[in-house]
Structures are given as C-alpha cells and as structure tokens.
Amino acid sequence: MSEITYVRGDATVPLGKGVKVIAHVCNDLGGWGKGFVLALSRRWPQPEAAYRAWYRDRAASGFGLGAVQLVQVEPYVWVANMIGQRGTRTGSKGVPVRYEAVDAALGRLAGEVSGLGASVHMPRIGCGLAGGKWSRIEPLITRRLTERGIAVTVYDHGEGAG
Template sequence: MGGRVEYVQGDATAPQGKGVKIVAHVCNDLGGWGKGFVVAVSRRWAEPEAAYRRWHRERAGNDFGLGAVQLVQVERYVWVANMIGQRGMRTARSTGVPVRYEAIDTALATLGDHALRLGASVHMPRIGCGLAGGRWERVEPLVVARLAERSVAVTVYDR
C-alpha cells in the first residue's frame, strides 16, 4: 500500500472501509469554524468543533498554532484530526491565500504518527484547497510523503 492515495466520489465524513479511521481536515489559526468542510463535520459530530474552539480559547497554555494537530475521537473507530494549516481567513479585501503548505506538511507528519500508532487509515477532502485557496498539486505530494509512503492508507473524497 506504500505510496498510493485512493480517490473516490463521496463524503469524507462518511469514511469507507474497515478498521480505525481518521477524518483529516484543515482549520485556520483564528478560531473560526463555520464555512467549508467543517460544516459537514459539525453536521455529523459536535465534538470536533467544541474541541477546536476550546483548543483555540486555551491556546496560551497549549500547542494551538500553525502545524498543530488535535485528534478528537467521535465514534468507537473514528477520529477527526483538526489540523491548523491556514493563516487567517479569506475576506473580500484580502490578497493572497490563507493556506500554509509548510504548516500542512508539519501537521501531516504528526497525523502520520497518530495513524501508525492507532493502526488507522486516513480519509480527507482535498485539504487546504477549498476556502484556504491552496492547490492540490502542492498538497498531494505532502500527503504522499507524510502518509502514503509511510504505509498509511489514504482515501481522498471528491463530492
């Protein structure tokens, strides 16, 4: 399985397959939650949003920041990985994009450690490529290097 990313049509909040699964997505570093993929996450589970907001609120005493990962168990065999890979948010006046590839790379490396420890597969949309404004051509090699090449099974969901 080393080095492969599988692409499927579907909803990353309904991960396919057997065993332990981690649903991974990118969050911003401002404590904002309410647009994009997180809406689907919150429709399915309340815990990831509550945990993210608490993590941000208490950031003076924790690791909240670019590149950090928060793992939240939502079902017996399902976890959600809140990964901080976006600096700020896009506004009408902003120029440039909020995505931070270095932070996504750091977060994916940590995610890989968690996945290997849990014996989990990883399930995600095209992280960092929605509201964060990133390009999949830049993100995909990070996913391959930090997860797939470490023998973590990865499924990317396109709606």
C-alpha cells in the same frame, strides 16, 4: 508504498474497515463556520467543541500553525483538526493555506495514525476556502503519509464540492 485512493463521496462517511481518521485543515483564528467543518458539525458536535476549547486555551495548548488535535467521534472514527491556514481571507500575503503548516501537521498526523493503526480520510484539504492548489498538497500527503505505508482516501463530493 501505497498511493492515494480517490473516490466520489462524503469524507464524513469514511469507507473501509478498521480505525479511520478524518483529516481536515482549520484556520489559526478560532473560526469554524464555513466549508468542510459544516459537514463535520452536522454529524458530530465534538470536533468543533474541541477546536474552540483548544483555541481558547491556545497560550498553553500548543494551538498554532502545524498543530494537530485528534478528537474521537465514534468507537473507530477520529477527526484530526489540523491548523494549516493563516486566517480566513485572501489578502496581501496570498491565500490562507500555509503549505509548510499543512506539511508539519501531516507529519504529526502520521505519528498519531500509526499509533492507532488507522487509515486517513479527507476531502482535498487546503484547496477549498483555504485557496491552496492540490498539485502542492498531494505531494505532502504522499511524502508524510502514503510513503510511510498509511492508507489515504481522498473524497471528491458530487455537487457543491469545496
């Protein structure tokens, strides 16, 4: 069983050889405009365009909490849009992150990643604007990915992390 590797750096510039999947958490409202998605959009237009189309066609596309959409952005790099937060604001029902949706999405991601023979790269998903706690997210990543032999690298940005 492998463990999560932690590095300082930019998750949009994944380290290592082979096929890489950059995983991140999206909301279920079709909103794309704050947090890590901005870094993705600065590098590639495809993840945002695919997410917005997926949301527009949500009645037929399977868009919803726990769903995953893989978008190829380079020959060996994919982005996984994972629906893991309900809305975008903290309110009476708590923070936007939904741990059960992140867990379901990671489970789906594991199957996709195994098929590609890829490693997974991510920021501390669900912990920035989504308001989640890494102490609850990390065990989900371990159970769904690293215990299945999938290499995972988590990137901590220098200044402006979040």
